[in-house]
Amino acid sequence: MSTRCPTGQHDHHDVYEAQCPCRGMLDLLANKWSALAIGALEEGPLRFGALQRRLQGISPKVLTQTLRRLEGAGLIDRTVYPAVPLHVEYELSPLGHSASVPLKNLRLWVEENVDLATAPTKPV
Incomplete structure (x- = not known):
């Protein structure tokens, strides 16, 4: 459901408004690890270890933080199965x-066009 932006000028959200709540979601989705975690989960549920292996280079701490933010935003569900150890x-x-x-489309575009980019990139 859409609510008014804090400026009260619009009946819909406008990401360009400084105080619009859209900014938090945009920040979350534009984060490299968030976008990659969402992509890794497109095929189905994964356990923490499998996600970490899929997202090469992510630390356990950053993966935990990313998953918590995604869960808090309602983008992922976390299911605990009562087993020993917990699953x-x-x-x-x-x-x-x-x-x-849209994130998949962005990832595909990046993979297809990265060689055309002229700006230097820093190593991950």
Whole structure:
């Protein structure tokens, strides 16, 4: 459901407004690790270790923080299975699936066009 931006000027959200709540979601989705975690979960649920292996280069601390932020935003669901040891899986929520579509297109575009970029990139 859409609410008024704090400026009160619009009946819809405007990401260009300084105080618009859209900015927090944009910041989350534009984060490299968030975008990659969402992509990794497109195929189905994964456990923490499998996610960490898929997202080469991410530390356990950063992965934990990323998953918590994504869960807090309603983009992923965390399911704990009572076993010894505990079995925890992460999967995209319906909202996460809808976010995965444009993010997948962005990832594909980057993979296809990175060689055309002229700006130097820093190593990850």
